[in-house]
Amino acid sequence: MSDDFEINGQHPPRGSRLIVDFPLPPLTSNSALHMPIHIIRGKRPGPRLLVCAALHGDEIGGIEIIRRLVSHPAIRRIRGDFIAVPIVNVYGFIHHSRYLPDRRDLNRCFPGSEKGPIASRLANLFLNEVVTKCSHGIDLHTAAIHRENLPQIRACLNEPATRDMAEAFPVPVLLDASLRPGTIREAAGKLGIPWLVYEAGEALRFDEVSIRVGVRGVIQVMREIGMLAKRQTKRPHVPQTANKSYWVRAPQSGVYRNLMPMGAHVGKEDLIGIVSDPYGKNEAQVFAPSSGVIIGRTNLPLVYEGDALCHIALFKDAGEVAGVIEDFQSRFGVESDEGVYDNEFDSPIL
Numbered sequence: 001m002s003d004d005f006e007i008n009g010q011h012p013p014r015g016s017r018l019i020v021d022f023p024l025p026p027l028t029s030n031s032a033l034h035m036p037i038h039i040i041r042g043k044r045p046g047p048r049l050l051v052c053a054a055l056h057g058d059e060i061g062g063i064e065i066i067r068r069l070v071s072h073p074a075i076r077r078i079r080g081d082f083i084a085v086p087i088v089n090v091y092g093f094i095h096h097s098r099y100l101p102d103r104r105d106l107n108r109c110f111p112g113s114e115k116g117p118i119a120s121r122l123a124n125l126f127l128n129e130v131v132t133k134c135s136h137g138i139d140l141h142t143a144a145i146h147r148e149n150l151p152q153i154r155a156c157l158n159e160p161a162t163r164d165m166a167e168a169f170p171v172p173v174l175l176d177a178s179l180r181p182g183t184i185r186e187a188a189g190k191l192g193i194p195w196l197v198y199e200a201g202e203a204l205r206f207d208e209v210s211i212r213v214g215v216r217g218v219i220q221v222m223r224e225i226g227m228l229a230k231r232q233t234k235r236p237h238v239p240q241t242a243n244k245s246y247w248v249r250a251p252q253s254g255v256y257r258n259l260m261p262m263g264a265h266v267g268k269e270d271l272i273g274i275v276s277d278p279y280g281k282n283e284a285q286v287f288a289p290s291s292g293v294i295i296g297r298t299n300l301p302l303v304y305e306g307d308a309l310c311h312i313a314l315f316k317d318a319g320e321v322a323g324v325i326e327d328f329q330s331r332f333g334v335e336s337d338e339g340v341y342d343n344e345f346d347s348p349i350l
């Protein structure tokens, strides 16, 4: 990787900090559209970490994570470069939508092409103009609309550099997730760029715990890859790896009452919720098909038969994971003292 960084015809020197407004095809009204890119170049050379958010335009949690990161005091001391793109899918963001105007999912269109539909063009542009110029990447997501995720990292954990980054992130759960075709993670993997997907919280909402963990996680990754000095931690966290996960689906249409909190450890055949009609009749109980930990769930109680209710991850020792999640919740919960004025966090809780 060359130490020179060229973007939109500019070559920001070492030690500089700027926002590049990368031009995109305008709106149908002919209003100009840009993708703002933060470029923060440390005085000394080192890795070039890309953090991007809102590839799904309604997954706005990462925008707040990046806002906190770019004003974080530690960023002033980095080696290498921090490239942050708060809104990749600007078109979807404007409409509070996951998708692009052509109803395609940007994160299924990589590597894209110059001559394809708009989603494919945007994917191609982002990949060539930004991703290929970076040495490491973290893509910030939330659950889809009306769903919520326990903070988790999804990555190819059999790749050592990726695994090191993943283990530095203070989430309770790592998912050794297989690659979905067309995702930016797949495209980055083909380029040999170690890549994490951080999934936490829900679309169109700011979840304070998810945001704090995201900020802390990116800073910890910077320490891991040598952009910041490593620190001795008093309580090293031990993330648990799930090799498999699945969604429990609604057995019938109706109103869903969820009975399990996020992060709960469920045993095989445990009751996790009930679907009934809106009048309290025709109840169908929903049981956990196997033991595991709840890492995602629906927040919308109105469900059709087959709708996803609850995302369960499978672990070798789910009991141990329950302890890790409890520790995580007490460390990062809004009630906890950690993070309020912790020097890792520049923003107090409002």
Ligand SMILES: [Zn+2]
Binding pocket: 056, 059, 141, 142, 143
């Ligand atoms: Zn997403």
